[in-house]
Amino acid sequence: MKLDLEFYQRERVQSIAKELLGKVLFTRIGNQLTGGIIVETEAYSYRERGCHAFDNLRTTRTEVMFKTGGHAYVYLCYGIHEMFNIVTNKQDKPEAILIRALQPMEGISTMMSRMNVQRLFKLTSGPGKLTRAMGINRSLNGTLLTDKRIWVEDNGTKIASKQIMATCRIGIDYAGEDAKLPWRFYIKGNEWISRP
DNA sequence: TAGAGGATTGAT
DNA sequence: TCAATCCTCTAC
Numbered sequence: 001m002k003l004d005l006e007f008y009q010r011e012r013v014q015s016i017a018k019e020l021l022g023k024v025l026f027t028r029i030g031n032q033l034t035g036g037i038i039v040e041t042e043a044y045s046y047r048e049r050g051c052h053a054f055d056n057l058r059t060t061r062t063e064v065m066f067k068t069g070g071h072a073y074v075y076l077c078y079g080i081h082e083m084f085n086i087v088t089n090k091q092d093k094p095e096a097i098l099i100r101a102l103q104p105m106e107g108i109s110t111m112m113s114r115m116n117v118q119r120l121f122k123l124t125s126g127p128g129k130l131t132r133a134m135g136i137n138r139s140l141n142g143t144l145l146t147d148k149r150i151w152v153e154d155n156g157t158k159i160a161s162k163q164i165m166a167t168c169r170i171g172i173d174y175a176g177e178d179a180k181l182p183w184r185f186y187i188k189g190n191e192w193i194s195r196p
Numbered sequence: 197t198a199g200a201g202g203a204t205t206g207a208t
Numbered sequence: 209t210c211a212a213t214c215c216t217c218t219a220c
Contacts (some may be wrong), residue, residue: 035205050203052216061216079213081204098203126202171203195205 003152008069008145013088013095017043018185020086020152020161025152028137031177032110036102036124036134038152040186040193042169044085046094050175050183053094064142072150074131074141081128084136085135086145086152100127100170100184102134103192110135126194163188170194 003023010016010185044051046065052075053062064073065087073085073096085096102124104111111133124130131137136150145151158176166182172187173179186193 012208044203052203057217059217076201076213076215078204080213083203085203100203126204169203172201 001154003145005070005144005146008086008088010069011089011093013043013045013097014183014185016088017041017097018159018161018164020099020155021164021185021187022155024101024105024153025134025150026153027134027136029149032081032105032135034110034134035091035102035106035153036130037103037157038099039103039190040099040101040184042098043183044096044098047176048178048181050169050172050178050181050195051094051096056092056094057196062094065096066092069095070145070168072134072136072140072143072145074138077128082137083090083127084130084131084134084140090181098127099130100192101125101186101192101194102130103190104133106189122126122192124138125192159187163196 020038023038046053053065068091069088073088077083085098087096089095115133124133165188167184168180169184
């Protein structure tokens with residue numbers, strides 16, 4: 001069942017980031033269906049320095065984060081990698097969840113050809129890799145997740161809270177004390193999580 | 197308008 | 209450990 005927008009438009013981005021674990025992200029790009037179980041997420045909020053929209057910083061790039069929950073926020077990182085985030089909370093409460101890793105489920109041959117690799121291993125185990133495998137790019141920035149091209153489904157899987165690990169987020173040393181917030185979540189023992 | 201740096205990755 | 213690579217943001 002496709003998640004509706006109300007799921008994303010709640011407060012407490014950390015809770016939503018945890019609830020997304022076990023859900024399935026789908027894309028249909030170029031008429032190719034691909035999908036994977038979300039196994040790793042990170043939460044970002046205007047209340048802390050790790051976030052692009054910290055202190056309600058409003059720029060061309062962060063504009064989409066000020067929209068209602070359920071929009072896709074896709075941006076280019078290091079000039080090379082597209083990063084896929086899901087905007088949460090209400091309008092003008094800029095918060096988002098970075099999808100860091102998936103467990104491939106659907107359209108695996110499509111993903112392998114997009115990645116130009118023969119081995120399934122670590123096809124989607126990182127934020128830059130999974131966008132490439134799923135065909136996600138900046139043209140999807142600002143798209144609602146009720147779109148035909150990208151959405152998230154609940155397949156009934158419930159991840160027990162003791163199966164969810166929380167650590168500090170990766171690659172945001174510039175955020176000072178806020179870099180220590182335990183806002184990175186992943187499914188314990190899953191082999192598809194990004195490298196440490 | 198120039199310069200610095202980044203929510204990463206894969207090769208060395 | 210380091211380069212790739214280009215967009216965004218800030219300061220002048």
